[in-house]
Amino acid sequence: MDNETNLTHPLPDTITTREQLWTLIGGVSVRTKILGIVLTLTIVLGLVVTWEVRTVMQHNLLNELELLGHAYITDLSIRSVAPLKQGDLPALRELLTETVANHPDVRYAFIVDVQNQVIAHSFPDHVRDELLNLTFADLSAQSLLHNYTNTFDPDGHGHHIHFENNEGHIHEFAALIADDGGETLRVGLSEARLHDIINRTTWQMLLTTVVVGLFGILAAMLLTWVLTRPILDLVTATERVRQGDLTVRVPHWADDEIGALADAFNQMTCDLEVSHRAIEEKEAARTRLLAQLINAQEEERKRIARELHDGVGQALTSLLVGLKILNQHDDPAVLQNKAVELRQVATETLENVRLLSRQLRPSALDDLGLAAAVERYLGEFSKLYPALPVDFHADLPNRLPSTVETSLYRIVQEAMTNAARHSDATALSVLLTQRNGQVQAIVEDNGHGFDPEGAARSGSSVGIHGMFERADLLGGQVQIESSEEGTTIYAEIPI
Structure with a gap:
């Protein structure tokens, strides 16, 4: 049971570590995140490319060094045949010395006979014993000898070994000068120049990585400024909106997602202001x-x-x-x-x-409904305003909710009273209809009209505002169209 409990519940330390990691990442700014990503990618890419180039260069230069060793020993073996047969040891020594002097990779060259005695060499004094002691058998035992197919010696008497000494890594190439004499030419090439080239190239690439990283940081800083500046403007504008300033607007920086966000924010603040x-x-x-x-x-x-x-x-x-x-x-x-x-x-x-x-409160509104109440009100209206005839039509097949009937009755009453008192109208019509889940009341006169928006802004007409309020409370609406030919009031309430 204890084992099952341990398996079904994650370790608290693991969750805590993960949460701490995400908290650390999420706690820094967007600018820091972008700079960190760019810098990390630059460093990783630079190191990977440098390592890859260093590896490829080392492999290619080693192959080139091996080819040079074959070329040197082939050339020297051919050029050494004549002086060796003539017994001209000074000429042979001069040939070996010039070869070492003219080729920086060649560290030494010497010729030995069958008894491993030195015939000629390029050293200032004598050939070191450790070089003479490097025999075929010793090298084979130390796993330092690498056999190869000798392209310049059809009999396969050449060999190539490499070893370490106080001068570094040495590649020695050996070949028989002539089959009849048994003399062997041995040439040693150092990897020092090779490693120097590789190291200088590596440092140059690392320096290039640093320079590219600096430019990357500058570019990332510019990029983060371009990206975060609109966001910071949005944050500042949002704070001002939170404080009640709905006039704030943010600039349109670019036609991208952030620009679209800025436009949406500006439209939102504009709508909020309205x-x-x-x-x-x-x-x-x-x-x-x-x-x-x-x-x-x-x-x-x-x-x-x-x-x-x-x-x-x-x-x-x-x-x-x-x-x-x-x-x-x-x-x-x-x-x-x-x-x-x-x-x-x-x-x-x-x-x-x-x-x-x-x-x-007209009793007919409760007893008979909206149409009968309006029709009875028209009788009283005609007594008060006998010079203003009223044309009334009603198409209400069913009784309406009490709140709807009361609101429409008061709206019609207010509209007729305003027309009689203020419009100098000579004709008035009232229409009540019910269709598509809506009940409509239309009151129209032929008076001189007025400015509905101006009257609403000035607050001079409490009756007009009352009509809007009554319809709005029931989810309806009132529209007023007025001109010099007259005024029409549309009231619509859902049922």
Whole structure:
């Protein structure tokens, strides 16, 4: 069970190390990440290329050194035949010395006989014993001898060995000068110049890597500046937007993804600014509407109190006086006339109370629906504005929700009142329709029109703002089209 638990749960140390690594990588800036990537790639690429070039050069130069060794020993063996047969040892020594002097890779050259005795050499004094002691058998035992097919000696008497001494790595090439005498020519070539070339090339490539790395760092810094400058501008602009400054805009640096991001950010801030301005205007309009509604409410209360006091109150007072007079007369004719007067006063009082009730809340709206309530309101409207005829059409097959009926009734009422009071219209039409899950109310007049946007900005018309608010609360909308030929108000609310 313990083993299963250990297998199913990762080690905390491994998770912690991974999290620490990602935290370290994610904790640095984008500029540092780009610089690190460029610098790492430059160093790794430079080292890999340098190592590869060094390896290839070493292989090629060793092959070249081997070919040179074959060429030198072939040339010397041919040129040594005549002096050797003539016994001209000074000429033979001069030939070997000039060969060493004229070829920097050649360290020594000497000729030995069959008994391994030196006949001629290029050394200043004598041939060192360790060179003479390098025999075929010794080298084979030390695994230092590499056999090859002698291209210049058909009998295969040549050999090539390499060994280490105090001068470095030495390649010795040996070949018989002539088959009849048995003399052997031995030439030693050093790898010193080869390694010097390789080392100088390596240092040059490393220096080139450093220079390229410096240029890479400069290019990366320029690249990071080009990449991060727009991002930093976006960060600064975002901070200003967070603080409430919606006028901030970022420059369009290039036609790439960052440029598209800058354009999207600018469009977003522009839309936010428009929305914020619209919200501020709407809030200001709502504040004005609330204040004016409170004033209108107080005025309506005063009007109702005045109507009750002046109309209903006086009528009831007249009724009380008339009833008192009835008690004081016994004449049937006088009583009958007085009763007729009192009945007339009571009827007028009842009508005033009903009118006041309809003004507050039309009962037909609750009992019969929107079309009947608007049609009944048209009767009262015609009494108030007899010079303004109204053409009314309604196509509402079903009853609407109470909130929709109330909102549309108030919108139509406000539109008709505005047309009668302010437009100097001579004709007015009202249309109510229901289709495709929407109910529409259209009120149109032939008045002189007005500026709807100017009226909305100035806040002078609380009624217009109230129409927009009523439709907006129910997910609908109100559109106003006005010109010198008249005004049309479209109200649409979903059901």
